[in-house]
Amino acid sequence: MSSTLLRHYIAGEFVSSERTFANVSPVDGRELGQVCEAGQAQVNAAVEAAKAAQSGPWGGFSAAQRADLLERIADGIERRFDDFVAAEVADTGRPVHQARSLDVARGVQNFRTFAGLVRQAGGEFFEMRTGDGSDVFSYTVRKPHGVVAIISPWNLPLLLLTWKVAPALACGNSVVVKPSEDTPSSATLLAEVMHEAGVPAGAFNLVHGFGPDSAGEFLTRNADVDAITFTGESRTGSSIMRAAAEGVRDVSFELGGKNAAVVFADCDFDAAVAGVLRSSFTNSGQVCLCSERVYVERPIFERFVAALKAGAEALKIGYPDEDGVNMGSLISHKHRDKVLGYFELAHQEGATVVTGGGVPRFGDERDNGAYVQPTIWTGLSDDARCMREEVFGPVCHVAPFDSDDEVVRRVNDSAYGLATALWTRNLGRAHRISRQFRVGMVWVNTWFLRDLRTPFGGARLSGLGREGGRHSLDFYSEITTVCVNP
Ligand SMILES: NC(=O)c1ccc[n+]([C@@H]2O[C@H](COP(=O)([O-])OP(=O)(O)OC[C@H]3O[C@@H](n4cnc5c(N)ncnc54)[C@H](O)[C@@H]3O)[C@@H](O)[C@H]2O)c1
């Protein structure tokens, strides 16, 4: 990245704006640089550029040409792989190995996946004989919506941004992206890669800033935005839905979760322990799919809690580039304080702290960072706030259960409905109860294993719509049905 002042990318040019805000390292609290904050003028300019691109060269690209462009973008990310890793690590404090194997790798994969899907995408064709004996036929045509607003969160910055940018561009839309104020760096690098790949001016625009009464809200309220795709907190989703309703725009929401892991006594015990450690503490618990509620069949409950405790206490917390590090900092002091607030609430609600519950002490500059200990609770009642609200940190609560019906009822007793992880050797039972969970996704004997052709999304407060595979092509397209009476 060329400078520590991160700028917007509008109409094919990097532009500054007067107001800026600091980008702060969550590892040690030092300032990494300044970021331009987009005002109404910059957001309007970005939307205008996006709209104009639809009637310029970008609007004339064929699906194959768009697919070729996505492949060039993927090549560009691969060429600058280490720069993207450094950007994600600097903004988030995550382990370098995670940024390599998950975040940036998925950035490349997202572009390549949707290049392939759009190259193969066809339409639908139907024939029908009418009452008077005419044979009519109908076919569908996919067209872009036009201008798509993409608002993304800080927890998996590049993965989640490209999960939306790739299909939106694949379908011929122009995009205006607004990444989280906490993670501006990889989005800015992506703009540099887009520029180098020759993306037509206005097809991809980037504005930095905050949400309410800032770039995010200015974008969702702009009447020339044709569709909005958002990933973030459920209550933010409600705010954006209200803003989107002004113009009746298509929306796609990937929101919060309070996900369960369900461990049966017949499971592969070691695999289940390792799996729940991953699903509870990956990315310091800052993954929407993380298991904050763990239900363990009573015969193995005590043994499982002891094994999970030992595993959590063996996790190495430290610098992103430390050998063997498993967990980094949280994203910010503000978020850490929110998580510590739930640690305090858990005490008040009667939790037993099996391990963790506080802040690790390093005796160096990391004590200025946003670190939290991996934490395990037991003993909370199902109606405790810590069992119903998303903490979004390195913490899970473990409770025993006695029957399939009981655990299905308890898992479904939530305002959210994103994902469930199930650990059992009895696959007949796995098939039978997976469909009973009111969630968007169930993983059996694994977690966060992704086939990008499958629909991804949540029920209830966890989201609206599905993206992934043809579901993304459907969301990012306006479909016209043509009926011909020859
Ligand atoms: N379901 C999923 O796939 C998924 C994936 C990742 C994260 N999440 C959820 O995201 C949350 C963590 O991310 P976060 O803290 O960045 O979420 P957030 O809702 O605070 O912010 C997300 C984005 O929305 C912007 N924003 C905030 N208020 C806005 C408004 N009124 N109008 C327009 N834009 C606005 C922010 O600037 C940011 O870019 C968690 O709840 C997590 O579960 C869900």
Ligand SMILES: N/C(=C\C=C\C=O)C(=O)O
């Ligand atoms: N949307 C995806 C992951 C979401 C993770 C939530 O933090 C994906 O894997 O495509």
